[in-house]
Amino acid sequence: MLVSLLWFEKSLYDLIKGLRSHRTAEDDYIQSSLRECRAEVKSQDMDKKATALLKLVYLEMFGYDMSWASFHVLEVMSSSKYLLKRAGYLGAVQSFRTDTEILMLATNLLKKDLASPGVPNISLPLITLPNIITPSLAMSLVSDVLSRISHTHAVVRKKAIVCLYRLALVYPEALNVAWPKIKDRLMDEDEDNSVTTAAINVVCELGWRRPHDLLPLAPRLFDLLVDGGNNWMAIKVIKLFATLTPLEPRLVRKLLRPLTNIIRTTSAMSLLYECINGIIQGGILDGDGAVDETTEIASLCVGKLRGMIVTDSDPNLKYVALLSFNRIAGSYPRLVSMHQDVILGCLEDADVSIRLQALDLVSQVVTSETLVPFVNQLINQLDDEHQVFSDEYEADEGDMCTESGMSPKQYSVLHTGSSFLPKDYSIEVLHRILDICSYKNYSNLLDFEWYVGVLLRLVKLVPTSSRGNSCFPSWQGRNQGNIGHRIVSEIRNVSVRVKEVRSEATTAAECLILTKEDTVFPGVTATGADVLGPLAWVVGEFAQHLRSPRETLLSLMEIANTPNSAHAVPLSIQAILKIFVRTILAEDVPWDTQGRGEATILLTRITRFLEALTVHPDLDVQERAIEFLEVTRLAVDSIQSESHAADEIPFLLSSIIPGMFRGLELNPVAASAQRKVPLPDNLSLDEAFKKDLPGLFSSRHSRPKKPRIQSFTEDFYYLQGTPTSVEQSSPGDFGYEICSSPSYQNHTMRDIDGVAALTLKKAERREQYRDDPFYIDSENGAGNLNSIGPDVHGVDLDSIPIVNLGLEETGNYHKTPAGRSNPKAPRRKTKKYDIMSDEMIGQDDPTDLEDFNQTRKARSSLLQVDSSGLGQLPLGNDRRFSPSSHDPTRIGDDAEMAKAMQEVERMRLQMQRASERVHLEGFPAEGTLVKKKRGG
């Protein structure tokens, strides 16, 4: 044995040494080594085989696939020498997959090794099984592993317990038989300490899946906690209790004393931390008044946590303390906000992990009072960071921005010596600022003018080349869309939702467009397209607030022509015409010869711009360009024609073209509103429109019959639809009037006339919009959209169930603490803003949101071990079956098993032959290279 050991050590040693000496041509060296391994692993000499295998395992670590060698792994596993066997098992752990076919051949070997007399030999399958287990393998091995749980050696017992847990994960029925045995091990007070700890660890994993089964164990767990004398175990026991206390409130009183005792006395920080955590998570602080000491405990915990941040220089303690604060903040924001000073201090910490935790925390406890200073602090932090890199961008901030009441730049260089922050962090901070400000439809935000200023500052803080996603955990699926886009979308949001700052927001957008974005958006030019879209929409839609529409128009055309902005072109086309209309209709521009001349010049430029787009590869752009091109040509004609008075704007320009863009004000609509539109009963999405589709094509020469379904839609759009208000009113008198007073939730709210007037107005409006399919009536449930089908068919409207599918845009990020429901009455008297909320059919209903979350959660994480199977299994203690039980099904199983084994043996031979054949036919012997070059 010693000889062989030395021999294969040398050869692995050679490989490693070779790797080091072939730094430059490493890949070639590895390829040739893999070729050697391929030959060696087929050798009859078991030592040689094992060596080759070890080398393969070593190379697998660097990303070279070894799944092709699974048969040889099995061969080495069956070696009689322990060290070779161990190498084989190691190969299995590292390379076997559930779909490795060889696995079924291993069953007998595993059974044999499990029953072997030596402890090391038994250990090998026990430590390997968790990594390679499949349901069928688990089924055939569960009894073998189970019997090891009462082995004389503690080492074997504890391994068997853990192994059984992993068996049960893929084959939940195993838990039925294993659970009583594991429980026995746990309850046995004379059991070896290691075994008890292992059992506790397993139970802790089971705990959150099946807390009810663990309740009977509580007394024993309590004993282990009090006099276990093992910190590792105590930590786990506390974690277990945290899942149990919500089920059994009586435990709280019992636990309180030992836990506070530990908190006061222990010197082990990990145990202290878990105690505090257990108290928080177990809901012990909730108390229900049953425990008088709650407040005392709470302040003890929070005090200890504060101590971990303040006094200990250890960054780990700081981090976990913040983690705990984060947990508390959900239910006791008041407790946390008392310690805001230390938390804000952590925002300045050099360590990014700590900063992020603090950031999380502050965004949870921020209130309308603390929002402004907090955001200012964050921005200043970014500012300082930013200045180091790019002073040149600071220089020109258009005068317009400062005019329009943007907040002046206030640099308070708090931490000039701040270390370099990663770009990801800056992006995360930007996201977080937006999160905080827009939280719950801006309910914490009191000063929107300030906010618009902040947004403009943020734009400049977007780090360069922020193309990629943040590498920090994304909270609300935020990695869709980059930060630049998010900021300008905020500008758009504010301009739509808050009328009072609409003009400021529009000016901000204008300002960004005028400065040509490559200077303003140093970081996002690469993705400028995302940025231009919302801006173009804002300046177009709210063109009446523009300060210099002409310049904006020209600038917009210029930007839209850059290749980066391709996606924003459709929006820009629309905006351009809107702004043009505004330049014509502005009161301060008289329609004289000069005015006409300017209009003509503008129109010519627009025409040229649109002409270029008529051959745009994007069909959407093409279509819009052609449509608007015709309109502008008509406009040019109308100016030049002599048919009207010289000082009168042509009718086409004064009314018809503006009429294209006027109508109902666009209100924000909840993202899920579309999904809430109930399906008409008679709509069948599964049914084919036309059963005989090929027949339809073949008979296309015959006169096409109009499908019935089309007539419905036609009826709806062309016959039934009453004209909208635009068409009802005479041209000329609806323009700004409609724009300024359509809101049904803003201005009317402030009417002193009271409720009567309000309802009257509402009723009027409802009447007016009754048949407008785009008007969502919040009171009438689904509103008119329902009427699409039913009205035509004479179905009773009320009979259609209104499905509540609420989904609020604010998402899941903040679990709203009950005590913090938005103090809407601003104590610090600032301007009162009305913020439009999303329009929604029916009521907001969180269930839909949960559904949504669940589908998101269903995408499992990469390393996740699925334990969901354990949750459903009924643990009937009465239904134990022992391997020796002689029920008829069992006998049937045996016969089946024997058959399966024969099949397995046949396949084994087949595969062996196949592998030999491969060798003979001289297949390329290289290992499959998974990735070309290894790192470093």
Add this chain to the structure above:
Amino acid sequence: MINAVLVFNNNGEPRLTKFYTQIDTQAKKELIGQIYDLVSRRPPTACNFLPLPPMLSRGAMSTVELGPSDAPTQVIYRTYATLSFIMIATSTESPLALIDLIQVFVESLDRMFENVCELDLIFGFESMHAVLAEMIIGGVVLETNTEKIVASVRSQEGPAAKRSIHTAGASMGRGGLPGLGGWR
């Protein structure tokens, strides 16, 4: 539970990869790369907690708000001389205890190899796997007592366990891993 244990050196070359779930070689390599990227950017004074690398943050939700789940939520690392030890775990593990667990691992290796250094672990990577197998099985912590761990591995390998690597050349250095002082 613990989802993975990784060891790599300052250049990102893996020295041990143990995943308690089955993922393919390519994904392993990519994940190691991402974690190395995170670790290498951290100053020595920083705390031992890493943000989730992009591959793991997909599909994982915040630990704070949701209760326990099967998805890994914490990545803990600790650096000793040239080597970084990483553990990826779900929320059922205690963060501070995981740091301790890394310490136990390194102490056990130190005991096994007598003043351990990176070179020992390269050439003794089988023993390193054996040590880890005594500590963690299938992602569940099995043993935290250094004595028992080392005794168990020794009983498997026999007295000849300590191998001679002095010929390995001075270029790699035999510095041992500092910072083995107790944590708790």
